[in-house]
Amino acid sequence: MATIPTHVHLQPAQRExxxxxxxxxxxxxxxxxxxSIDLYRAGVDSxxxxxxxxxxxxxxxxxxxxxxxxxxxxxxxxxxxFAEIEAIKAGSPS
Numbered sequence: 583m584a585t586i587p588t589h590v591h592l593q594p595a596q597r598e599x600x601x602x603x604x605x606x607x608x609x610x611x612x613x614x615x616x617x618s619i620d621l622y623r624a625g626v627d628s629x630x631x632x633x634x635x636x637x638x639x640x641x642x643x644x645x646x647x648x649x650x651x652x653x654x655x656x657x658x659x660x661x662x663x664f665a666e667i668e669a670i671k672a673g674s675p676s
Contacts (some may be wrong), residue, residue, distance in 0.1 A: 590615065
């Protein structure tokens with residue numbers, strides 16, 4: 583694909599970030615800028631993405647908390663069951 587030379591003014595931190603991303607991905611700054619523009623054109627919005635990530639994280643925490651509560655209840659029932667078995671073996675039902 584043909585490219586058009588374009589002059590863009592970046593803040594130092596922006597340029598540094600693009601250079602780091604390019605190094606990580608084995609590309610160059612121009613490719614990173616084009617990729618960012620493509621994402622922007624596709625409607626990828628960082629705030630929307632962060633909101634979705636936040637929602638998913640909170641949902642995952644709620645699900646994990648519910649799973650932990652279920653496991654804790656099961657462990658309590660299992661301990662009570664095994665205590666009752668031990669009591670029966672000892673000849674003194676609880």
